[in-house]
Amino acid sequence: MGKSLPVFKPLPPADVRRIDQASRQILKRIGIRIKDDAILDKLKKAGAKVDYHNQRVRFEEEWLDELLSRAPSKFTLYSRDEKHNLPLGEGEVHFANGGRVFRIINIADGDYRLTMLKDIAHTATLVDRLEHIRFYVIACQAHDVEPQYYHLNDFCNAFNNTNKHVMGGCDNVEGVRQVWKLASLIAGGEDRLRKKPFFSVITNPISPLTIGPNAAKILSFCAIHGIPVTCASAPIAGATSPVTLAGTLAQMHAEVLAGISITQIFFPGAKVLYGAVPTTMDLRNMEFSMGSSEMGMMSAAAVQLSKLYHLPIRASAGVTESKRPDIQSGVEKSFSNLMVAMAGADCVLLAAGMLDSGNSVSYEQYAIDNEIIGMVYRVLSGIRVNKETLSLDVIEQVGPGGNYIMEEHTVDCMREEFFYPGLSIRYNFDIWEERGHPDMLSRANDMVHNILTEHAEGKDGLLGTDMLREIRKTFPEIKNI
Amino acid sequence: MNDFKALSEAVNKGDNKTALVEVQKSLDAGSSAEEILNKGLITAMNEVGDKFSKGLIFVPQMLRSAKTMQECTNLLQPFFQEGDITSKGKVLIGTVKGDLHDIGKNLVSMMLEGAGFTITDLGVDIPPEKFVEKTKEVKPDIIGLSALLSTTMPAMAQTIEALQKAGLRDQVKIIIGGAPVTEKYAQQINADSYAPDAGSAVNKAKALLGIS
Numbered sequence: 205m206g207k208s209l210p211v212f213k214p215l216p217p218a219d220v221r222r223i224d225q226a227s228r229q230i231l232k233r234i235g236i237r238i239k240d241d242a243i244l245d246k247l248k249k250a251g252a253k254v255d256y257h258n259q260r261v262r263f264e265e266e267w268l269d270e271l272l273s274r275a276p277s278k279f280t281l282y283s284r285d286e287k288h289n290l291p292l293g294e295g296e297v298h299f300a301n302g303g304r305v306f307r308i309i310n311i312a313d314g315d316y317r318l319t320m321l322k323d324i325a326h327t328a329t330l331v332d333r334l335e336h337i338r339f340y341v342i343a344c345q346a347h348d349v350e351p352q353y354y355h356l357n358d359f360c361n362a363f364n365n366t367n368k369h370v371m372g373g374c375d376n377v378e379g380v381r382q383v384w385k386l387a388s389l390i391a392g393g394e395d396r397l398r399k400k401p402f403f404s405v406i407t408n409p410i411s412p413l414t415i416g417p418n419a420a421k422i423l424s425f426c427a428i429h430g431i432p433v434t435c436a437s438a439p440i441a442g443a444t445s446p447v448t449l450a451g452t453l454a455q456m457h458a459e460v461l462a463g464i465s466i467t468q469i470f471f472p473g474a475k476v477l478y479g480a481v482p483t484t485m486d487l488r489n490m491e492f493s494m495g496s497s498e499m500g501m502m503s504a505a506a507v508q509l510s511k512l513y514h515l516p517i518r519a520s521a522g523v524t525e526s527k528r529p530d531i532q533s534g535v536e537k538s539f540s541n542l543m544v545a546m547a548g549a550d551c552v553l554l555a556a557g558m559l560d561s562g563n564s565v566s567y568e569q570y571a572i573d574n575e576i577i578g579m580v581y582r583v584l585s586g587i588r589v590n591k592e593t594l595s596l597d598v599i600e601q602v603g604p605g606g607n608y609i610m611e612e613h614t615v616d617c618m619r620e621e622f623f624y625p626g627l628s629i630r631y632n633f634d635i636w637e638e639r640g641h642p643d644m645l646s647r648a649n650d651m652v653h654n655i656l657t658e659h660a661e662g663k664d665g666l667l668g669t670d671m672l673r674e675i676r677k678t679f680p681e682i683k684n685i
Numbered sequence: 686m687n688d689f690k691a692l693s694e695a696v697n698k699g700d701n702k703t704a705l706v707e708v709q710k711s712l713d714a715g716s717s718a719e720e721i722l723n724k725g726l727i728t729a730m731n732e733v734g735d736k737f738s739k740g741l742i743f744v745p746q747m748l749r750s751a752k753t754m755q756e757c758t759n760l761l762q763p764f765f766q767e768g769d770i771t772s773k774g775k776v777l778i779g780t781v782k783g784d785l786h787d788i789g790k791n792l793v794s795m796m797l798e799g800a801g802f803t804i805t806d807l808g809v810d811i812p813p814e815k816f817v818e819k820t821k822e823v824k825p826d827i828i829g830l831s832a833l834l835s836t837t838m839p840a841m842a843q844t845i846e847a848l849q850k851a852g853l854r855d856q857v858k859i860i861i862g863g864a865p866v867t868e869k870y871a872q873q874i875n876a877d878s879y880a881p882d883a884g885s886a887v888n889k890a891k892a893l894l895g896i897s
Contacts, residue, residue: 607788610752610795614745615699634867634881 212546213508214501219450220508226454227461227509228265230413235262236462240417243424243466250469263465271465274472277514281339281432281551282400284390284666285367290339292477292516292550297584299541299577301331302523302554303341303406304373307564311529311649316564319344321684323565324361327557329659330567330652332366332666334574336581337556341406342372343565353681355379359403360386360675360682364665371434371553373406377421380405382679384429389678390671398430405431406479406518409459411439420466427467427474434518435463436479440492441502443485449502456482456502457509464515477551478517480506494523494554494561495532500540504547511548519544522555522573523562529569529645533559538576545580567656571648575627582623593617627651689725692757696729697736699749701756708757718764726754730799744792744883751799772803774894777819777857778829779807781844784837789863792883793829800887802827813840813847820853827858827890830876835865842874849875858893862886 237259248254253262278293290298309316327343342358349357362370374380391397405426407419426433437459439445445452460478467476482502486493503519510517521540526532544552556573557565598613608614627647695704711721733750736742776797780790787809794804805823830841841861848854860878861871871879878893880886
């Protein structure tokens with residue numbers, strides 16, 4: 205399931221190379237600003253051309269290629285139970301939710317509020333139970349936790365509520381260090397964590413062409429400690445990158461290659477993902493537009509650019525400006541999810557739970573997006589053509605005028621051939637009326653309620669009583685555990 | 686003694702051949718037809734129904750089990766004693782005049798058959814006179830009328846009228862179904878019941894005859 209074909213290539217091969225050439229020109233002539241002198245020293249020692257006055261690093265092509273060749277083309281994002289390991293660079297597409305929002309929308313009463321630590325526990329529980337969302341990204345800001353400990357609290361609550369791989373955006377290296385210590389304790393030692401890292405970190409360059417001191421330090425820490433990391437470029441076409449899609453792609457590609465090559469200086473062979481979050485600005489009124497068609501097109505093109513260097517990519521899709529699960533969110537999410545998956549992205553982030561330009565989540569949206577992603581996976585698995593599926597025997601057996609409902613062939617093949625949605629309404633009109641006019645949203649609401657109620661009736665959490673006792677002793681800063 | 690485990694498994698799987706062999710074995714071992722029916726077949730079908738209502742199996746699987754059950758019951762037929770109750774009731778079913786659709790009607794037939802009803806299926810495009818003639822012959826407890834098209838729905842009303850004129854209306858219960866058919870329409874044309882899908886057809890039929 206989920207093997208990409210890949211069939212959607214928005215750029216012809218010659219244009220992929222032209223964009224890549226433009227990016228290499230950017231890195232060579234203009235360079236990247238890195239706002240940290242200690243890091244600049246390190247890069248200079250490794251052979252970079254450094255302009256200290258402007259804090260600028262320029263990349264000669266040969267040097268760039270040497271560094272990029274060190275980056276692994278395949279590695280695995282592990283899950284704690286190893287049942288949900290995510291092999292990267294193998295042609296599989298793995299969808300995940302989106303992270304770091306600040307608002308949650310309660311669909312039942314239309315109310316909204318700031319997100320809290322419990323929302324991380326709940327969204328992690330939802331992702332744990334929703335089969336098509338293959339790993340969890342720290343979903344939101346815990347506004348009830350002191351800033352110096354929120355990464356630690358976020359990840360601990362995530363680990364306690366899902367066994368799937370946990371990825372999270374981090375603001376500072378101190379937060380990453382805390383999470384690494386916690387994960388080492390859970391793994392049973394730093395070495396075991398390094399061997400099978402079950403969490404990973406996202407940081408971002410600042411478009412255009414800047415890597416801040418925090419991002420640089422996080423890249424360094426993760427590279428050295430064997431934590432998979434993404435330096436995800438997130439240009440907004442028309443605002444923080446050129447208004448043209450090609451220009452935005454060239455700048456984004458340059459920023460990503462810079463991040464990856466720096467990581468390879470810190471630790472050759474460090475596990476790093478190509479990270480792409482290209483979006484657009486609606487210039488009529490300066491409204492940020494994540495759910496634009498161009499977002500999906502550029503994200504699919506980013507997959508082509510990453511594969512030029514055989515780098516696993518964490519792309520983005522499934523985002524919307526809509527404030528509710530509605531027609532707009534359904535259209536925008538489906539569009540980009542399908543485009544990016546069909547382009548063959550290794551990871552597709554932001555694809556579940558998000559609304560409101562990545563500022564809000566709703567629990568119901570996780571369930572709805574799980575279903576959209578399930579449909580996408582069905583498309584990816586294609587049309588099976590073999591002796592059994594061609595069905596000649598059964599066609600002969602049934603003959604003209606019969607039907608196939610009770611044939612053994614039907615029973616043998618029916619589960620694999622179709623995707624069976626859990627939320628879409630397929631009742632006939634009368635049954636639909638009898639059941640009180642349900643729709644996808646009302647059914648998502650029921651599903652969320654069932655998952656969270658069942659969860660509340662459960663025990664301590666997935667980490668287990670002994671480990672939780674150990675964690676409380678070692679990390680008194682962790683709440684709610 | 687026989688625990689009917691292999692028979693039950695075969696019915697659950699919809700494995701006709703094995704089920705028939707198992708029924709024969711049980712008969713040879715001295716089990717009564719009624720015992721095989723009640724402890725073997727009906728118990729197994731209850732399991733199947735349970736799995737279906739939990740969404741663990743799909744309609745084709747349930748129908749295959751129902752068909753297996755039906756064939757086993759046919760094999761047992763000569764061995765039933767007088768007084769054994771072997772049928773829930775007789776159902777005469779058909780798609781009404783002008784309408785050639787039969788999938789829905791066939792599904793309903795199979796589901797009813799699996800639930801223990803005896804079915805006489807007249808086929809498609811059946812004129813009112815034919816329903817009247819067959820009702821006299823078969824003496825069904827229930828008549829099932831099917832129509833997929835809104836344009837052929839009036840033929841349902843004509844069929845019921847024809848039964849009325851022939852003086853047969855009071856002797857049978859009439860249940861109707863099909864995509865455009867509604868509860869309200871059933872009341873309008875003096876049908877006794879309406880089922881929106883094959884699964885509820887079984888429940889409606891049982892309710893009409895006051896059985897469970």
